[in-house]
Amino acid sequence: MSAVDIQPQGRQMSLSPLHWRRAWLSIDSNERIIALASSYLGGLILSGIFVLVLAATTKMSMAALGLIAVSLGLMAVLPAHRFAILMVSSLAYVGLRPFRIEGWSDLVSTKASALPSVIGSQGLTALSVVIVIAIAALFMGLVKSGLGGRLTKRPLVAQMVLWFSLLAIAMAVPAGSVASAVLWPIVGVWISCFWILAYSVADMRGKDATPLTLRALFLRPFWGGSAAPIGKSFGYLNRFKANDDRELAVTRLKALKLAVWALVLTGILTVAQWAAYEQAGLVPLHNAIIAHATGAALPGVVNWGSLLVNYFIDLLIISVWGHLIVAVVRMSGYCIPRNTVNPLASRSLSEFWNRYFYYFKELLVDFFFYPAFARYFKKNTKVRIAFATFCAAGVGNFMYHFMRETYVFAEGDLIANLAIFQSAVFYSLVLAIGLVISQWRGRKFAREDGFLAYHVWPRMNVIAFFCFLKIFDDISGEGTLVERADFALSLFGV
Amino acid sequence: MTDSPIRSFVEQLLSERGKSTDIAHSDPLFTSGLLDSMAATELMLHLEAEHGVDLADADFDISRLDSMADLEVFLSQAA
Numbered sequence: 001m002s003a004v005d006i007q008p009q010g011r012q013m014s015l016s017p018l019h020w021r022r023a024w025l026s027i028d029s030n031e032r033i034i035a036l037a038s039s040y041l042g043g044l045i046l047s048g049i050f051v052l053v054l055a056a057t058t059k060m061s062m063a064a065l066g067l068i069a070v071s072l073g074l075m076a077v078l079p080a081h082r083f084a085i086l087m088v089s090s091l092a093y094v095g096l097r098p099f100r101i102e103g104w105s106d107l108v109s110t111k112a113s114a115l116p117s118v119i120g121s122q123g124l125t126a127l128s129v130v131i132v133i134a135i136a137a138l139f140m141g142l143v144k145s146g147l148g149g150r151l152t153k154r155p156l157v158a159q160m161v162l163w164f165s166l167l168a169i170a171m172a173v174p175a176g177s178v179a180s181a182v183l184w185p186i187v188g189v190w191i192s193c194f195w196i197l198a199y200s201v202a203d204m205r206g207k208d209a210t211p212l213t214l215r216a217l218f219l220r221p222f223w224g225g226s227a228a229p230i231g232k233s234f235g236y237l238n239r240f241k242a243n244d245d246r247e248l249a250v251t252r253l254k255a256l257k258l259a260v261w262a263l264v265l266t267g268i269l270t271v272a273q274w275a276a277y278e279q280a281g282l283v284p285l286h287n288a289i290i291a292h293a294t295g296a297a298l299p300g301v302v303n304w305g306s307l308l309v310n311y312f313i314d315l316l317i318i319s320v321w322g323h324l325i326v327a328v329v330r331m332s333g334y335c336i337p338r339n340t341v342n343p344l345a346s347r348s349l350s351e352f353w354n355r356y357f358y359y360f361k362e363l364l365v366d367f368f369f370y371p372a373f374a375r376y377f378k379k380n381t382k383v384r385i386a387f388a389t390f391c392a393a394g395v396g397n398f399m400y401h402f403m404r405e406t407y408v409f410a411e412g413d414l415i416a417n418l419a420i421f422q423s424a425v426f427y428s429l430v431l432a433i434g435l436v437i438s439q440w441r442g443r444k445f446a447r448e449d450g451f452l453a454y455h456v457w458p459r460m461n462v463i464a465f466f467c468f469l470k471i472f473d474d475i476s477g478e479g480t481l482v483e484r485a486d487f488a489l490s491l492f493g494v
Numbered sequence: 495m496t497d498s499p500i501r502s503f504v505e506q507l508l509s510e511r512g513k514s515t516d517i518a519h520s521d522p523l524f525t526s527g528l529l530d531s532m533a534a535t536e537l538m539l540h541l542e543a544e545h546g547v548d549l550a551d552a553d554f555d556i557s558r559l560d561s562m563a564d565l566e567v568f569l570s571q572a573a
Binding site for chain 2: 205235239240337350354365373374375378381385388439
């Protein structure tokens with residue numbers, strides 16, 4: 001057996017695909033591979049292969065891939081300086097991509113026209129990043145020192161009050177003014193970093209000793225992701241940090257395995273989309289809903305097919321996306337849990353929520369569920385759990401999406417803009433109610449109840465609930481709540 | 495701490511969820527995904543009922559209950 005042979009030790013060479021699959025899945029426990037990955041050259045080769053796998057998925061922009069390649073390459077060459085490289089890369093990332101979504105970028109490009117052309121949208125954005133870093137440092141300093149009084153004892157509430165105040169001022173000043181041009185980008189950069197800043201502040205109460213200045217600079221990790229931070233904060237990352245060369249090698253091998261799995265899922269996703277949308281005549285669910293709303297309803301069988309296919313394609317999309325980001329985090333030396341873990345195995349709504357988008361669920365639980373559970377309705381456990389769940393899946397879920405999309409308030413009528421969020425309100429409410437009922441019911445079936453009762457029936461319920469809930473999962477404003485409800489009813493011939 | 499009541503309770507939570515009860519003193523329970531938020535609520539209820547802990551403290555953070563070692567420190571501070 002050569003040094004790079006990935007066969008399980010002590011076994012004969014086999015051509016069986018299952019044998020090779022087992023060998024591949026055990027590379028992070030194969031001592032020869034670990035020894036190779038621990039070496040300087042092995043680390044470099046591993047990083048190179050990893051970046052090639054990321055590129056093969058075609059799910060990342062060239063700029064993001066370039067930054068990841070440079071960062072991981074430097075980490076492979078200078079493993080002892082991983083933290084410094086992480087800080088510099090993340091600062092570069094927030095400078096290159098300060099907004100999570102295009103709506104904010106487009107708005108800032110428009111607003112920049114009110115300023116001298118020498119500044120431009122890039123100058124305006126860079127200024128906003130610096131201001132947000134200063135706000136973050138000031139805010140964390142106030143919380144740490146306690147000088148902010150009662151308000152800073154509840155850092156999330158304090159941050160929300162400050163952010164909404166800034167939003168209100170930005171909405172109040174004349175649209176074409178210099179003040180408007182300066183304020184909106186700050187609101188946008190801040191909301192892009194809002195939740196990681198919340199985690200950083202929460203971290204300061206724990207054991208993590210990362211200096212405040214570094215926390216303020218770590219606004220968006222270079223591995224990207226949504227506004228829900230994958231990897232949460234320094235305190236969380238440090239719990240999963242590789243502490244020696246062997247642990248680092250194992251963590252990086254796990255990263256490669258996850259990236260390859262994401263590549264496999266990308267292939268399945270591509271085939272699924274081709275089969276559903278180009279061969280079977282189905283359409284994306286959103287298109288089916290809009291067609292129905294505009295009087296050009298598609299046949300019932302197409303609507304049903306589109307609804308079901310949308311569920312599975314959505315699972316594949318979120319899995320690929322999350323696996324790639326978690327893989328980059330692991331490649332950086334932090335063996336954090338996966339974002340999506342076999343969601344089809346979920347036997348209850350709350351289990352699905354945990355398996356589908358772990359870090360978003362964690363955000364809602366950390367900042368809404370636990371605080372509410374710890375404080376309210378302590379005399380009645382059922383009501384206590386229900387209220388905390390409503391705060392997380394209902395209020396928190398809606399606030400997260402609403403705050404992210406507030407660029408729409410930069411122009412147009414306030415009431416009309418608020419109406420954009422009607423489906424999101426309904427979605428959050430139904431999700432919260434569903435989760436409360438799911439938790440109240442508890443674990444209803446045991447293995448002894450049989451295969452159908454234990455495995456099949458609960459999973460079918462979960463799939464059905466989220467399939468239909470997806471009809472209302474909209475933040476675009478296209479298709480009103482009534483139109484979406486009408487589409488749902490039309491599936492049953494109503 | 496091997497046979498402490500709180501360890502027994504955590505092991506019961508793990509066992510009910512089909513997880514191994516063979517956990518080290520410093521193994522993360524919640525941040526690792528080993529236990530979910532519903533298990534956390536059960537643990538919080540247990541701490542309130544059996545140990546008289548008030549979790550409404552503004553400084554409360556679930557990471558303070560994240561391992562057997564954390565729980566030991568938390569309970570000694572709350573005592």
